Amino acid sequence: MATLDWYLLIGTLLFIVGYGVWKTRGSKNxxxxxxxxxxxxxxxxxxxxxxxxxxxxxxxxxxxxxxxxxxxxxxxxxxxxxxxxxxxxxxxxxxxxxxxxxxxxxxxxxxxxxxxxxxxxxxxxxxxxxxxxxxxxxxxxxxxxxxxxxxxxxxxxxxxxxxxxxxxxxxxxxxxxxxxxxxxxxxxxxxxxxxxxxxxxxxxxxxxxxxxxxxxxxxxxxxxxxxxxxxxxxxxxxxxxxxxxxxxxxxxxxxxxxxxxxxxxxxxxxxxxxxxxxxxxxxxxxxxxxxxxxxxQYNSSPLNFNPAATAVVSNSSYADDYKLLQEEHLKISDQKQIVQTRFSEALDANDAAALASAKKEIISLNEKEKLGRDAAKVMITQADGSIETNDKDYVFIHxxxxxxxxxxxxxxxxxxxxxxxxxxxxxxxxxxxxxxxxxxxxxxxxxxxxxxxxxxxxxxxxxxxxxxxxxxxxxxxxxxxxxxxxxxxxxxxxxxxxxxxxxxxxxxxxxxxxxxxxxxxxxxxxxxxxxxxxxxxxxxxxxxxxxxxxxxxxxxxxxxxxxxxxxxx
CATH class of the missing domain: 1.20.1730.10 (Sodium/glucose cotransporter)
Structure with a gap:
């Protein structure tokens, strides 16, 4: 985080607390x-x-x-x-x-x-x-x-x-x-x-x-x-x-x-x-x-959005296997970008057949990506059972x-x-x-x-x-x-x-x-x-x-x- 981010964060929180105390002082009954x-x-x-x-x-x-x-x-x-x-x-x-x-x-x-x-x-x-x-x-x-x-x-x-x-x-x-x-x-x-x-x-x-x-x-x-x-x-x-x-x-x-x-x-x-x-x-x-x-869909995403989970498995005996999963995940990400471009072009051309074909490929790649993510969760659990593998709560903050x-x-x-x-x-x-x-x-x-x-x-x-x-x-x-x-x-x-x-x-x-x-x-x-x-x-x-x-x-x-x-x- 940059200095500006810290100023905004701390200033906002202190303003809320100070405003609340100042605005409501003196409640006696x-x-x-x-x-x-x-x-x-x-x-x-x-x-x-x-x-x-x-x-x-x-x-x-x-x-x-x-x-x-x-x-x-x-x-x-x-x-x-x-x-x-x-x-x-x-x-x-x-x-x-x-x-x-x-x-x-x-x-x-x-x-x-x-x-x-x-x-x-x-x-x-x-x-x-x-x-x-x-x-x-x-x-x-x-x-x-x-x-x-x-x-x-x-x-x-x-x-x-x-x-x-x-x-x-x-x-x-x-x-x-x-x-x-x-x-x-x-x-x-x-x-x-x-x-x-x-x-x-x-x-x-x-x-x-x-x-x-x-x-x-x-x-x-x-x-x-x-x-x-x-x-x-x-x-x-x-x-x-x-x-x-x-x-x-x-x-x-x-x-x-x-x-x-x-x-x-x-x-x-x-x-x-x-x-x-x-x-x-x-x-x-x-x-x-x-x-x-x-x-x-146009930028690579992490295999698991929880950085703590990635750090744990990357420093375990499963590191090499996890790296292979990450490489496969990146390949799928690259393929998705290509297919999404075709899908976009088919939309512009109003080509129903090309749209259907691209959508079928997208669904197939999504399934492959999901299988990879599930395999990563299993591997993270094997590396450390106490680490949270479900990364839904980390997507937006990432x-x-x-x-x-x-x-x-x-x-x-x-x-x-x-x-x-x-x-x-x-x-x-x-x-x-x-x-x-x-x-x-x-x-x-x-x-x-x-x-x-x-x-x-x-x-x-x-x-x-x-x-x-x-x-x-x-x-x-x-x-x-x-x-x-x-x-x-x-x-x-x-x-x-x-x-x-x-x-x-x-x-x-x-x-x-x-x-x-x-x-x-x-x-x-x-x-x-x-x-x-x-x-x-x-x-x-x-x-x-x-x-x-x-x-x-x-x-x-x-x-x-x-x-x-x-x-x-």
């Missing part, structure tokens, strides 16, 4: 600290909601997902607009009417303390793990690519977030997220236009899309009804709908964003704003990944560091770290709030002053920040980081959503039945995930339906037993 004094406008809510969901994982993993698997991942978000409509109609008015600080406060009003505490506890487990991952994701990748120390990066990101989140609470999170989203989107657009500029002079954007299509990277819609397929239209509309309804409707890291709104209308407009823009944003980020793929000019590299690294900070700040803010109000206040200290609970929230936010840094320091990379966060959420979200739907729509079901059903459901969902009964997205609908069904059964059985006892007496 619970309403100011937890809900930002209910002063947020709809655009602040919308950007804050979007920034909370769009972590560094989004900007590292999603382009790599598109590079390897194409645009199909966008189907994951198809249920989002539907979820936003339901939340705006059902959840938002009720939360504002009850004037709750947390989503789980409502559950005590409807059921009892133990159900509120259980839901809060499930949130703390899954969101605490996710907070560690949102720190770890950029750290592991930047440390591998830039040679920075992993633990120092984890601690640095965690401390920067802790400073302004503990200081200013919800308002600090919201105001900094507006700046972060501005930096993020500018950075992604800059990267996109640089990629297009690096393509051969005769490859227009329209032609680049056709090049991507020839390798099946633009297959967006999959209507196959298969519960084992991760990304289809149906899994997005059903599993995605339940996941997003639970995430935005019951996850405090999101609920706290729109509870800070000036009115019900402001909160609703903020969520609709997110629902309208989220799919186009994800589509654009995937498109960036597809354009990176097109770029590498392109940034190797092809973008000075200054732009610093900007894009600021994008990645800003995204990590924005999502982590929301999570720590929510974890501190839930711990202070749903656990500490409700179960231990119920009659203290506002200043006491603000202090407790700050201390617990700090503790959760330390926990997140600790989790990040001992975490290990998974198949794909953006999938890991969604898998963790899917294991818990369906159950929690079912509890809320019971509270809203099944008035005759009482707290005891719901509590027992939720405990049973969580055990079954974890077993189902462990035994791979279905794709993780379906776990959301499965968990939701299961807790509702078991609760209704237990409540009906309890009433039947009571009626039987009454008749006998």
């Amino acid at each position: 619970v309403n100011d600290y937890v809900l930002g004094g209910n002063q947020s406008k709809w655009w602040t809510i919308g950007l804050s909601v979007m920034a909370t969901q769009a972590s560094a994982i989004t900007f590292l993993s999603t382009p790599g997902q598109a590079y390897h698997d194409g645009m199909g991942f966008v189907q994951f978000y198809f249920g989002l607009p539907l979820a936003m409509i339901v939340i705006c109609i059902v959840f938002v008015p009720l939360y504002h009417k009850l004037k709750v600080y947390t989503a789980y406060e409502f559950l005590e009003n409807r059921f009892d303390v133990k159900t509120r505490t259980l839901a809060a506890f499930l949130f703390l487990i899954q969101r605490g793990l996710a907070a560690g991952i949102t720190i770890y994701a950029p750290s592991i990748i930047l440390s591998a690519v830039l040679g920075w120390d992993l633990r120092i990066l984890n601690i640095l990101i965690g401390i920067l977030v802790i400073i302004y989140t503990v200081s200013g609470g919800t308002k600090a999170v919201s105001v900094t997220q507006k700046q972060q989203m501005f930096i993020i989107m500018i950075g992604m657009f800059v990267a996109f236009f640089f990629i297009l500029g690096y393509l051969p002079s005769d490859i227009t954007f329209s032609k680049a899309l056709k090049v991507a299509g020839a390798s099946d990277k633009l297959n967006i819609l999959d209507f196959e009804f298969n519960t084992q397929s991760r990304y289809t239209v149906w899994s997005g509309l059903t599993g995605g709908f339940f996941l997003f309804m639970s995430y935005f409707g019951t996850d405090q890291s999101q609920v706290q964003r729109y509870l800070s709104g000036k009115s019900v209308r402001e909160s609703q407009l903020g969520l609709i704003f997110n629902g309208i823009l989220k799919i186009p944003m994800q589509f654009f980020i995937l498109l960036v990944g597809v354009m990176v793929f097109v770029f590498y 392109f940034i560091l190797n092809y973008l000019p000075q200054g732009i590299i610093g900007l894009l690294l600021a994008v990645i770290l800003s995204a990590a900070m924005s999502s982590t700040a929301s999570e720590l803010n929510a974890l501190g709030t839930i711990s202070a109000l749903d656990i500490y206040k409700r179960n231990f200290k119920n009659n203290e002053t506002d200043e006491h609970y603000v202090k407790a929230s700050k201390i617990l936010t700090l503790i959760w920040g330390i926990v997140a840094i600790t989790i990040a320091s001992v975490a290990s990379l998974f198949d794909n980081l953006i999938q890991l966060v969604n898998i963790i959420g899917s294991i818990f979200y369906g159950n929690v959503l079912g509890i809320f739907l019971l509270a809203f729509f099944f008035k005759y079901v009482k707290g005891n039945a719901v509590f027992v059903a939720a405990v049973i459901t969580q055990g079954i969902v974890i077993i189902g995930w462990w035994l791979d009964w279905m794709s993780y997205l379906w776990l959301n609908a499965f968990g939701c339906a299961l807790v509702i069904g078991i609760s209704i059964f237990l409540e009906s059985f309890d009433r039947m037993m009571k009626n039987g006892a009454t008749i006998k007496s």
